[in-house]
Amino acid sequence: MTRFVVRRVMQMLIVLFAVSVLTFLIFNVIPGGDPALRLAGRQPDPGQLERIRQDWGFDEPLYVQYVKTIGNVVSGDLVSYTTQQNVWQELKGRIPRTFSLAIGAAIMWMVFATALGLYSAVKAGRFADRFLTIIALIGISMPVFWVGALMNYYLGFKWEIFPNGGYVPFGEDPWEWFYHLLMPWTALSLLFIGVYSRILRSNVLDTINEDYVRTARAKGLSERRVLVRHVLRNSMVPVITLWGLDFGAVLGGGAILTETVFDLQGVGQYAAESIGQLDVPPVLFITLFGAFFIVLLNTIVDIMYAALDPRVRLA
C-alpha cells in the first residue's frame, strides 16, 4: 500500500511538472507575446526595452527563465507583468472567495443530486422520473454563464430579490455571505445536479436488483432503511469519485465562468483577466494551483479506491 501511495504521489508531481512546462511554453512561443513590450508601457524606446529584458531576464535561454519562474512560484515572489504586483499577495485575497463558492456549491449539488437521483430511481419509468430526467437534461444543456447572467438580471437587478453580484466575507457577516453566494451556488450547481442525479439514478437501478438487497428486504428491514443503508451506500461510490474531481477543479479556480458572471473576484476570474492581457505569471501560477487541486483529489480518490479494493493496487 505504501508503495502504491508513493508511486501515485510521484506520478502526481510529474504531471504537475509537465503542466507547468506546457503552460510556460504556450505563452512563451506565441508570436506578439513579448512581455517586455507590455512592461515598457505605451511608447517604449529601444534602450528601455533592452533594459527591461535584462532586468527581468527575458534575454536568457527559456529553460533558465523557466527554472527562475518556478523558483519564484515556490517562494511566493512571482510578480505580474502588467500590474507588477506580487501574484501570491493578489491570490491570497481571492482564495477565500473561490473556496466559499466551491464548498457551498459542492454541498448543494451533492445534496440535491442525491435526493433527486434516488427519487428518480425509485419512481423509475413513471411520470416523476421522466419529468426529473427532462429537468436534469435541461440543466446539463444550459451554459452556466447564461443562466448566471439571466439570474443576475431578473432576480438581482429587476426584481431585486437577491444582491446583484459581489461578495461579503464570512467573518464580516455570515448571513450576507450566504445571501450573496446563493445565486452563484445555484447557477454552478445546476449542471452538476443534472449530471450526478443521472449517474446516481442508473447506479441505484443497477444495485436495487442485487441479491443482498433482496436479502435485506427478506429479513424485514423497512424500505427506507434498505434504500439508504444498502442501495444508496453502494451506488454512491462512482458519484463520490466524480464529486472529488469536480470539487477539486472548482476549488482550483475552475469555475471561471461563474466567478466572472457574478463578479466574485475569485481565483478563476483573476485567471481569465490575466489571460486576456497575456500576463504569464498569474496564469502560470493559477494553472498550477488549479492543476494541483485536480491532481491532488485524483490521487486521493485513487488511493481511497486502492484501500477499498486491493485489486487496483496491482494495476
Next chain:
Amino acid sequence: MASEPATDYAFQGGPGAFEEEAGHEEVHGLSPWRLALRRLKRNNKVAIVFGVLFLLLVAICLAAPLWANGPADTDPYKNHLTETIVIDGKKTNVVSLDGVPIGPTWQGKFFLGADTNGRDTAVRLLYGGRNSLLIGCAAALITALLAVILGILAGFVRGFTDTVVSRTLDVIWAFPVLLLGVALGTALSLGGLEIGPIKLGAGSKLIPILIIAIVYVPYMARPIRGQVLALREKEFVEAARAQGMRPSRIMLSEILPNLSSTVIVFLPLMVANAILLEAALGFLGVGVKAPEPSWGTMIGDGVKHILSGPHLAIVPGGMLVLTVLALNVFGDGVRDAFDPRSTVRMEH
C-alpha cells in the same frame, strides 16, 4: 418443442435437448446496430423526436441566406444604427438615441430585434448557428478521430506507447479545461499558427475547432483505451493473430469495428459539449473573431449589454440550449439503446 418455455429444458433430456433445439429453430442474428435501432424505436420515441429536432435546427441554420436575403433583407454584418422601422404604423428607431436596441418585432425585419450595433439579431442568430454547429460538429469529429487512434495505439500496442499516450492524456486532463482553452485561444488568436505547411490565420475558425477538439480528447480516449485493452484479449483477436494477421490489420479490421458503438454513443454528447465549450470561449472573448457571429460570442455580447435589452442574451442562449438539449436527449436515448456505460465530464 420450440414452443416450450426455456426453463424446462433441464428436465427434458440433458445436453442433447439443446443441440436438437439449435437445429430446429432458426436463430435470427441481428447486428448490434439493428438491435440498437430497434430498441431506440421501441423504447425511446422522445429521443427520436429530439434527434429530428436537432436536424431541423441544422437545416434552419443552413437556410440562413434564404431568410437574410428574403424577409429580413440584410446580412449579419450590416448595421442599421441610424435607420427607423415601421411597427404598428409607428416609426421607431432601430437603436434608440440612448443606445437601447429594438426588441423582437415579430415581422420580417428585426424579427428578433436588433443588437446594440443595430444588426438584425435573427439573421445573426442563423449565421451564428452555422458557425457554432460547424465548430461543434468538426471539433467532435476530430476528437473522435484522435481519441480512436490514440486509444487503439495505447490499448493495443501497450508498453512504451501506452505510457507516452496515457501520460500525455493525464497532463491534458489535469489542466483546467477552460483555462487550457482560453490560454490556447488567446495565444493562437494573436498571431495565428504556423506548423510547416499548415498556416492558420488569426481569425481562422480552425483555431477554436482544434482547441475544443484537443481539450476533449482525454475524455473519450481513456474509455476507448480501456475497451481496447479488454478487446485485445478476446478470442477473435487471438484467432486473427493465430492466422498470422499483422498487428496493423488486427487493429483496423478486428478492433476498430468493435469500437463503433462507443463512438456513436459519444458523438452526440461530444457535439453538445463542444457547442457549450465554444459558447464559453466566445463568452470569454477567445472564440470566433468579431464581427463573425457565433452563439457563444452573441451570448457574450448579450450578457455584456443585458441592461439595454435582455433579448440580446435570451435569444442566442435559448437557441443554444434548445440545440444542446436536443443533442443530449437524443444522445441519452442512443446510449440507452447501445448501453455501454459511459459518462462525459463537462466544463463549468
